[in-house]
Amino acid sequence: MRLVGLTGGIASGKSTVSNLFKDARVPVVDADVVARNVVQKGTGGWKKIVKAFGDEILLDYGEIDRARLGQIVFSDPSKRQLLNCLLAPHISSGIFWEIAKLWMKGCKVIVLDIPLLFETKMDRWTNPIIVVWVNPETQIERLMSRDSCSEEQAQNRINTQLALDWKKSEADIVIDNSGSLDDTKHQFQEVLRKVSEPLTWKERLRSRDGLISVVMCTAVGVLLAQKNLL
Ligand SMILES: CC(C)(COP(=O)(O)OP(=O)(O)OC[C@H]1O[C@@H](n2cnc3c(N)ncnc32)[C@H](O)[C@@H]1O)[C@@H](O)C(=O)NCCC(=O)NCCS
Numbered sequence: 018m019r020l021v022g023l024t025g026g027i028a029s030g031k032s033t034v035s036n037l038f039k040d041a042r043v044p045v046v047d048a049d050v051v052a053r054n055v056v057q058k059g060t061g062g063w064k065k066i067v068k069a070f071g072d073e074i075l076l077d078y079g080e081i082d083r084a085r086l087g088q089i090v091f092s093d094p095s096k097r098q099l100l101n102c103l104l105a106p107h108i109s110s111g112i113f114w115e116i117a118k119l120w121m122k123g124c125k126v127i128v129l130d131i132p133l134l135f136e137t138k139m140d141r142w143t144n145p146i147i148v149v150w151v152n153p154e155t156q157i158e159r160l161m162s163r164d165s166c167s168e169e170q171a172q173n174r175i176n177t178q179l180a181l182d183w184k185k186s187e188a189d190i191v192i193d194n195s196g197s198l199d200d201t202k203h204q205f206q207e208v209l210r211k212v213s214e215p216l217t218w219k220e221r222l223r224s225r226d227g228l229i230s231v232v233m234c235t236a237v238g239v240l241l242a243q244k245n246l247l
């Protein structure tokens with residue numbers, strides 16, 4: 018099994034690229050979706066947030082007010098760290114289960130779309146690592162327009178993550194998403210070709226079919242050895 022890391026900066030275009038993978042029928046685990054699921058009303062993550070941030074963080078129907086929580090944590094590093102610590106175990110086990118489900122289905126290449134891949138050190142588990150990069154002006158423009166926020170708010174959010182240029186320097190593959198969507202789609206074709214290359218023997222061993230083959234071969238070997246001994 019090949020775990021492909023897909024990361025970048027806020028609003029750099031990860032979801033745009035992960036949609037291209039989905040269109041190409043490559044399964045994607047989206048950490049933002051996992052992070053949303055683990056704080057749904059009544060879950061362990063939800064209880065921790067309510068305990069730490071109080072009832073004021075809830076909407077009328079009991080779900081977390083994400084916009085409000087975002088305002089708090091993106092303007093206060095200690096609160097952000099608290100939220101990260103509370104949710105990290107839930108998010109990593111959520112991602113683990115999503116991978117396990119796809120592994121059991123026999124998927125050989127899985128894309129992990131994780132915004133904080135480097136920050137959470139999950140880059141250790143992925144190879145290759147794709148970084149979706151944009152130039153700073155485009156990033157801030159797209160973030161302001163998507164989230165209807167001020168330049169200051171957008172810059173604050175960007176500053177909460179490791180520098181996108183540093184992430185780019187750590188990448189195995191870089192997609193420059195500063196241009197048009199067609200330009201990104203064009204680069205994506207080459208990326209898809211690379212991630213779809215035949216698995217290495219290590220990756221094959223980690224796949225469901227590889228593990229089944231190893232277990233079968235071992236069982237046959239043990240049976241043959243026993244037969245020879247009798
Ligand atoms: C702060 C929250 C409530 C804001 O929710 P909202 O719906 O407005 O944004 P959403 O979850 O879609 O995230 C948008 C982007 O913000 C960035 N981001 C999210 N959390 C963080 C964080 N803790 N630190 C830095 N950037 C973050 C990511 O680039 C992400 O793609 C939410 O992002 C959250 O619960 N974050 C903590 C969980 C987490 O770490 N998520 C990232 C998964 S690796």
Ligand SMILES: Nc1ncnc2c1ncn2[C@@H]1O[C@H](COP(=O)(O)OP(=O)(O)OP(=O)(O)O)[C@@H](O)[C@H]1O
Nearest residue numbers: 026027028029030031032033159163194196197198
């Ligand atoms: N090549 C492009 N041309 C024009 N707009 C784009 C392009 N790529 C992405 N966008 C727009 O920029 C915004 C951010 O893109 P996207 O949501 O894919 O980023 P993201 O990295 O997934 O964001 P987040 O970190 O918040 O999850 C979206 O509104 C998207 O429609």
